[in-house]
Amino acid sequence: MKIRVLGAHNLETLHTRHTCFLVDDSLAIDAGSLMTGLTDPEKNSLKAILLTHRHFDHVRDIPSLGLHTMDNGATVDLYGLSDTLDALTTHLLDGLLYPNFTLRPTPERPKYRLHPIAPERPFNLLGLQILPLPVPHGAPAVGYLVRKGSATAAFTGDTGGGLLPFLSATPPPQYLFVEVTFSNDGIDRARASQHLTPSLLADELLSAQQKGLPLPQIVAVHRDPRHEKAITHQLAELSKTLNIPITPASANHQFPL
Numbered sequence: 001m002k003i004r005v006l007g008a009h010n011l012e013t014l015h016t017r018h019t020c021f022l023v024d025d026s027l028a029i030d031a032g033s034l035m036t037g038l039t040d041p042e043k044n045s046l047k048a049i050l051l052t053h054r055h056f057d058h059v060r061d062i063p064s065l066g067l068h069t070m071d072n073g074a075t076v077d078l079y080g081l082s083d084t085l086d087a088l089t090t091h092l093l094d095g096l097l098y099p100n101f102t103l104r105p106t107p108e109r110p111k112y113r114l115h116p117i118a119p120e121r122p123f124n125l126l127g128l129q130i131l132p133l134p135v136p137h138g139a140p141a142v143g144y145l146v147r148k149g150s151a152t153a154a155f156t157g158d159t160g161g162g163l164l165p166f167l168s169a170t171p172p173p174q175y176l177f178v179e180v181t182f183s184n185d186g187i188d189r190a191r192a193s194q195h196l197t198p199s200l201l202a203d204e205l206l207s208a209q210q211k212g213l214p215l216p217q218i219v220a221v222h223r224d225p226r227h228e229k230a231i232t233h234q235l236a237e238l239s240k241t242l243n244i245p246i247t248p249a250s251a252n253h254q255f256p257l
């Protein structure tokens, strides 16, 4: 399995992109950086997108990608919770803000086909086994365990915690792509909006370690660029404390498994 980080932050700036991943060149996890993170041939090779939840930074590029690749004759399969897909069709692909690409270019061969998923119901997609796991966040949200042979990667999406089901999977994931949105100073805000800080991540990892679970390599994404320095410093301290690699990923970072 080949994983590429397309974006690793919660805001797009001159130097950062929204959190988004590409798996095996054909599957995207979330859609916040598909326009700026992929070349034109890569955009046209995309077969499916797994959405974690409805928030704008995770779905933003679906309309633009639809227009950009409309003439290639290929349908892209969109997977997400009903709440996520409903928000998409009523707010972004509503035919008012942007064309309804679930009906265009033709209703028979639309740009996007929607597939509702349910937490804890696994499915197979593009040679991968996918298990959506529920996570606590400000909107109904899931993370995904993605397996291919002996390779397993966990993607939490936006979450205020609830990492144990990912860490206790059998076999355990080699990588955990986890959000760390705020620095430790922002813990109140993180708790209120159900996001993580390095200290909240530490609590989750320590409780898994106390249960005897092996800790995977940690890749921190969805970092707030305004607090980048503090977050990376605090993650480096945590990496030393737990004696595990914690990588603050950046766009185009590749993780072969």
Ligand SMILES: [Zn+2]
Pocket: 053, 055, 137, 138, 158
């Ligand atoms: Zn969110």
Ligand SMILES: [Zn+2]
Pocket: 010, 055, 057, 058, 158, 222
């Ligand atoms: Zn987000």
